[in-house]
Structures are given as structure tokens and as C-alpha cells.
Amino acid sequence: MKKIVLIVMDGLGDRPSKVLGNKTPLQVSYRPTMNRMARAGITGLMFPISQGVRSGSDTSHLSILGYDTLKVYSGRGPFEAMGLGMEVRKGDVAFRGNFATRDNEGRISDRRAGRISESTEDLCEAITMNVDGYQFTVKPGVEHRAALVVHGEGLSANLTDSDPHESGLPPEEVRGIADDDEKTARVINKYLSLTREILDNHPFNLERVREGKLPANEFLIRGAGKAPDLEDFNVKYSMKGACVVGIPMITGICKLAGMDPIAAEGVTGRADSDYESKIRAAVNSLDRYDFVLVNVKGTDVAGHDSDPILKRDVIERADRAYRQLLTDDLDVVVAITGDHSTPVSYGDHSGDPLPILIYAEGNRVDGSSLFDEVSCARGSLRINSADLMQYLLNVSDRAEKYGA
Amino acid sequence: MKKIVLIVMDGLGDRPSKVLGNKTPLQVSYRPTMNRMARAGITGLMFPISQGVRSGSDTSHLSILGYDTLKVYSGRGPFEAMGLGMEVRKGDVAFRGNFATRDNEGRISDRRAGRISESTEDLCEAITMNVDGYQFTVKPGVEHRAALVVHGEGLSANLTDSDPHESGLPPEEVRGIADDDEKTARVINKYLSLTREILDNHPFNLERVREGKLPANEFLIRGAGKAPDLEDFNVKYSMKGACVVGIPMITGICKLAGMDPIAAEGVTGRADSDYESKIRAAVNSLDRYDFVLVNVKGTDVAGHDSDPILKRDVIERADRAYRQLLTDDLDVVVAITGDHSTPVSYGDHSGDPLPILIYAEGNRVDGSSLFDEVSCARGSLRINSADLMQYLLNVSDRAEKYGA
Numbered sequence: 001m002k003k004i005v006l007i008v009m010d011g012l013g014d015r016p017s018k019v020l021g022n023k024t025p026l027q028v029s030y031r032p033t034m035n036r037m038a039r040a041g042i043t044g045l046m047f048p049i050s051q052g053v054r055s056g057s058d059t060s061h062l063s064i065l066g067y068d069t070l071k072v073y074s075g076r077g078p079f080e081a082m083g084l085g086m087e088v089r090k091g092d093v094a095f096r097g098n099f100a101t102r103d104n105e106g107r108i109s110d111r112r113a114g115r116i117s118e119s120t121e122d123l124c125e126a127i128t129m130n131v132d133g134y135q136f137t138v139k140p141g142v143e144h145r146a147a148l149v150v151h152g153e154g155l156s157a158n159l160t161d162s163d164p165h166e167s168g169l170p171p172e173e174v175r176g177i178a179d180d181d182e183k184t185a186r187v188i189n190k191y192l193s194l195t196r197e198i199l200d201n202h203p204f205n206l207e208r209v210r211e212g213k214l215p216a217n218e219f220l221i222r223g224a225g226k227a228p229d230l231e232d233f234n235v236k237y238s239m240k241g242a243c244v245v246g247i248p249m250i251t252g253i254c255k256l257a258g259m260d261p262i263a264a265e266g267v268t269g270r271a272d273s274d275y276e277s278k279i280r281a282a283v284n285s286l287d288r289y290d291f292v293l294v295n296v297k298g299t300d301v302a303g304h305d306s307d308p309i310l311k312r313d314v315i316e317r318a319d320r321a322y323r324q325l326l327t328d329d330l331d332v333v334v335a336i337t338g339d340h341s342t343p344v345s346y347g348d349h350s351g352d353p354l355p356i357l358i359y360a361e362g363n364r365v366d367g368s369s370l371f372d373e374v375s376c377a378r379g380s381l382r383i384n385s386a387d388l389m390q391y392l393l394n395v396s397d398r399a400e401k402y403g404a
Numbered sequence: 405m406k407k408i409v410l411i412v413m414d415g416l417g418d419r420p421s422k423v424l425g426n427k428t429p430l431q432v433s434y435r436p437t438m439n440r441m442a443r444a445g446i447t448g449l450m451f452p453i454s455q456g457v458r459s460g461s462d463t464s465h466l467s468i469l470g471y472d473t474l475k476v477y478s479g480r481g482p483f484e485a486m487g488l489g490m491e492v493r494k495g496d497v498a499f500r501g502n503f504a505t506r507d508n509e510g511r512i513s514d515r516r517a518g519r520i521s522e523s524t525e526d527l528c529e530a531i532t533m534n535v536d537g538y539q540f541t542v543k544p545g546v547e548h549r550a551a552l553v554v555h556g557e558g559l560s561a562n563l564t565d566s567d568p569h570e571s572g573l574p575p576e577e578v579r580g581i582a583d584d585d586e587k588t589a590r591v592i593n594k595y596l597s598l599t600r601e602i603l604d605n606h607p608f609n610l611e612r613v614r615e616g617k618l619p620a621n622e623f624l625i626r627g628a629g630k631a632p633d634l635e636d637f638n639v640k641y642s643m644k645g646a647c648v649v650g651i652p653m654i655t656g657i658c659k660l661a662g663m664d665p666i667a668a669e670g671v672t673g674r675a676d677s678d679y680e681s682k683i684r685a686a687v688n689s690l691d692r693y694d695f696v697l698v699n700v701k702g703t704d705v706a707g708h709d710s711d712p713i714l715k716r717d718v719i720e721r722a723d724r725a726y727r728q729l730l731t732d733d734l735d736v737v738v739a740i741t742g743d744h745s746t747p748v749s750y751g752d753h754s755g756d757p758l759p760i761l762i763y764a765e766g767n768r769v770d771g772s773s774l775f776d777e778v779s780c781a782r783g784s785l786r787i788n789s790a791d792l793m794q795y796l797l798n799v800s801d802r803a804e805k806y807g808a
Contacts, residue, residue, distance in 0.1 A: 042781070362420065362749060363419055363420075364420065364756060364777060364778070364781075365420065365426075365778070366778060366781045366782075367778060367781075367782070380449070380781030380782065382786055383455055387456060390455060390456035390457060390755070391455050391755070392456070394457075394458060394756065395456075395756075397750065397754075399456060399457070399458040399754070399755045401458045401459070401752075401753055402453060402458060402459050402460060402463050402473075403460020403461065403462045403463030403473070403477065403480065404461065404462055404480040404500075404627065
């Protein structure tokens, strides 16, 4: 039985970039470690969820870990909240939130209140309150971001957003999608109207206006959901699972699955994260864990920023760190892929398939020689993300026999 | 319309073998017939059940024949029993059995009673009896093996094994998995305690002890199941089906599906089976049948024995026999694949995909030139075992139109 290191390079897949001579950032990168693993293993394409689906990081990570998103996924809110260290109990409803700027006419003039650089800790505390027996708890995220968890009896998560998703429009009323959901919508709308008064008059915002900055006087919420009831990863696969992840939402998903988060120094969840440190933490955890998920976020950040050079640089720095996985005394299965594509030419997630490599001493080799979108399209593997865990259990000699 | 010969080389798929220069037994074998069929047909990979699943021979044969194992499979017992020629009626519960050695402290000292070489016919008869209105019938298999069929009212198959699955432990009580199953468990436990007295004092065992051999004084049972209600193969596919199979369990599955077993001389179910005879029997049956399943068991035996040279030799002998399928007057679809992989380096079933070739005059050719795990990974086919029959119906011009 081997241990397993699964590296998810967030938003890895790309399309040809004009500035890179119609090659992808992965194609033009210097990546001797990944290419060596490709030669000693097999490569191919992985479809997040299924072919052509433009998945989010939450849905695709759930699927990669073998959970059926159609059954367990009901909105990003709870994942964001858990990632911020908030407790999301069974029955709670959670939202993602933005502090935004509402103008005198009640319209949202900036959905991010100028991307706040100060801590919004005080603002979040000010709008943490009890309304009609329902507890509303808000915690700050990065910049203008925050999460809201609502706790109480008989809550529904079938709700529309208050976030109008573009500026120039007023915040929307939260609406229940079915009749039963109206009660939840009413108490949330009551809460939101109470927050407006508090935020308008909060010293944090009075100070911002004085300084000529945009006030954070509207709390826009979106992505209502309940915490999914995930089968325990450690039981489901009979192996102890850990994760080395820099982004709250993915940490939240892993924790919800019963996996232990492993801390690593210099991890930022941005393009400047210390990948040597992450891989070292993953390798060091293998004496206690059978499976470690590592998320490399920088590739996705560069994709969203439409920066092909940054994406290439992130890939090259990560590739150097992966050398730690090739020492002789480490008998592990290494799988490297992405959770979805984030082409720099598109600046957002796309449904393009992902290059994948699976390297495991003693297993089959398929004659692949390079790890990139185009070369992997000629590799032998075609796999949906939902089947990946079963595949890894097999090549690590951990799969249970079905039949006799 | 063509006739179809489907050859399942049991446990065919493999991983690189160090003693074969990191090639698989199939890769190093001299296999001109299969390679010729690959060139004249198409190749690719087949996933038994689905990607990475470590299937048994029972589940994978059911799936290859187009039956949904999730719906029809409830344990190996009934397949083993039917393979031994026992009748398994609707509502009966069947188990696989081992004659084992129980020491003076009531512990199993050898799960196979030293692999018995004499017939256990008398022992089986001695423990065939009626208990509280339930009929217990036992028939001998190869060596220490046997099968038990329980017939009576209101039986459940949701039962644990009495086999402790390792030596040094006492036999376990059979337990019902849900409350409703307790009644069945009770009568089976009563039966097992009665067999202990009979076996301890049976002349067969007294003689063995006198000869210094391990007595076969415990009947361990496992793999409780009911005969699945399989749709008749001949109706399901509108073709008459037969099988040339040397192993009882697979014959049992085929009979349950309504297929006729075809006898062939020299068939042993082991590596020394006469493949020329098997293929001849298959070819000769084509005047009466539309579809013949041939199982070649030797590849699996060699895999379990971790013997790469034996596996190569079995493949080479089988390949020579397949020449009979290439005569000009035979217009058949030939499909060659495995039911699961049994890598010699692993010594047991693995979830690695299987090489497959489909050769059918007048059908598409995909430019494949060799039949082995690595070359087939570059072939065009990617297919789950459950879809194989539909694929074969199409290339034999037998598929019914879906729509207009």
C-alpha cells in the first residue's frame, strides 16, 4: 500500500495565449519535475464534474474528493463561512457577503466599497445580532469579503441573493424560491434592513467618508446554502486524510469531510505562496496521514488576473517544489491536476478539461513525455473528477475488491 | 448479421514486471493472432464496472454480459453453488464453503484443512440434512471447497460469514445484518453446530488424523447471497447464447442468464487447459448459437501465483488457439479482453483497465497494431464493461434502432 499526494493546481487548465505564441502558460513553462513524472507515469485529461462543465472551486474539490455534488452541494456560503473558521451547524444557513457602497438613492455604487484594506472586524461585530430568535453571525474575510451564518429553527437555504451582482442597481430583497422558504426570507430581509442603519452610522464608515473613501454601508449577501452532510473521508476510503491548503473555502470543504488541515509557513492563498513549504508540510505529514491534498492557488489567481507570465512563473515555482516528491525513500502515488481551467484569455473559470498526471512506481506507464494541455490530450487517461479517488485507491493498492 | 465470439481472458491486465524488463506478460508474449486482429480491428481500454474498481470475476462477468451488478449482485455463494451443478431456487440462500481444521481449543488452525486432495463427497453428504424444516444441501468443489444451499420459507441473505478469514481465530457466529435477518442466522448457526459433531466423528476425518493429516472438521461458510433474477440473455439480446467455460462460478452465471454451457475436452479451469479444444468447441457451436462466451482462466491463475512467465506462456498458447477464428469461411465478430486485471506483481485482482480488441470484418479500423496494455492505451476505445454487449450488437449488425 502506498500513500497518496494529490496536488490540485487551482485553475491550472488554459487555452492558447497570443502573447505566448499560441501556447498555454503550462506549455511554455520550464517544468522538468512534472515532465519526469509524466514519463514515469501516465497522463490524460480529467473532466471536472463532467465534460464541458464550468465548475467552481467548491464543486470541483467536492467532486475530486468523491462526493456527488448533485446530492451535497447547495451554495457556496457554508464553505466560505467554514473556511473563515465559523461553525456551521446542521440546519444553519450561510451566505457569502460583501461590504459594498450604497449611494444616497439607495443604489449600489461599488460592490466592493473600493476594496477595503482595513480590517472589517468591528463592522462584522456590529451586525452580529439576534433577530426574532434567529442568531446572525458575521465574520470578516479578505478585503471587502465576509460570511454570514444564520442559526435558528426551520431555516431554508432556497433563497435568492440580496447582491444585485452589478453596480447601479439597488440591493434586492431576498426571496424564497418555494412557498416554504418565505419565512426564512422575511427574517433575513428584516435583518438586512437593520444592518443598513447600523452601517450608515458606524464610526468605521463615518471615518471613511471623512477621508474621502467609499463607505462600507451595505452588506450584500449571496450563495445561500446549508452545510452538506459529507460522509467521513477517513471512513469512506479507509485512510487518514489531511490537506495543505491556503484558501479558506477549500480548507472548509476538507474539514467538513473530516480531513485535518496541516499548517505550513509562508502559505498565503495568493500567487506569492511558499510552495516549497507547502510540499514540505505535505511530505512531513505522511508519517501520520495516508492521503494529503495540496491546493496551489496561484495558477487560478493568475488566470483571473489574465496574466500568462505570472501563471507560468507560479507553475515553475511549484514544479521546483515538487522535486521533494521524487526522493528515493518516498514511495508515494503523486497525482497532479487542477480543479477547473481558468484561461488567462478568459479571466474566469472555463469548462475545458484538465491535464492530469498520475505517477506511481510499479504501475503502468503510457508513453507520455510532457505534462501540458496539448500533450495530455494524447495521454491515455480520460476520467471524470468523481472517479479520481477510486482510481488513486487502485494504483496505491488500497481498493477494496467488489465481488470475488 | 454476424455471430459473436467474446473471449474473456481472466485477469488479463497487468502492470510492468521487473523480470520482464518492466513490460507486462502480454507485451512480451509472441501473439501474432491477436496482433493481426488488432491491426484489422480496433483496440482500446475497458473499465470493469467503472474506472479503478477492483472487481471480482463474478461481478465483472455479470457486467460484461450487460447486467447491472448494483441491482443483481448479493454475494458469491449462489454463483459458486450453481457452478457446481446445484439448483438454487428463488428464495434460497447460498454460501461458499471451506472444509477447515478446528483445533482442540476451538480455533481454526488451517482454513483449508491442508488443501484436501481426496474427494469430500462423503463429508458433503454427511452434512446435507434438514434442520427445523430448512433443507441444507452441500456439494463438493475443488480441493477443500464446497457450496451450501439453504432452502426454506422466509430466508434472508443479509448475513455475515462464519469464516473468520484468518487462522488462529474461532469460527464466528453467523449474524443477521438487520433485525429481520436474525431468524435465518439462528437456524444456520444451529445447523453449523450440528455439523461440528458430525465432522469430528466422521470416518473421513478419523482416517486423516490417523494418517497425520489435518482433519476437515469445520465447515466455514461465507459470501451469503440469493440467486439474482437475471433477465434471460436470449430474450434481452435476441440471440442464442452459449459459453465455453472451465470454472464453475462463471458457468453458474451463464446458466443463470439462460446461456447453454458447451463441453470441451481437456478443459480444466487451470493454466493447463486445452485452449485449442475450447476454441474448437466455440467455433463448432456457432451453427446453433449466435453468441459464445469463452473464458480463459490460466491468465488469472498465473497472476494470482505471481508467475509472469506462466502468464506469458498461457497467453501464447491461447493466441495459437485463436488462429481458428481467422479462417475465411467464418464471418464472426471477435472481441478479446479480460474481466479484471490480475498483475503478477500484485498477486490479486486490481482495478487497472483492460486491453480490449474488437475485430469484425467490414467494421472500422483505428490504426492499432499491437494488443497489449500500453499499445491499447493509445487505441481509440474507452468503454465501461456494462456497455460492451451493446457495442458488440452494433458491430454484428444486431442492434435494435432506438428512435426512427
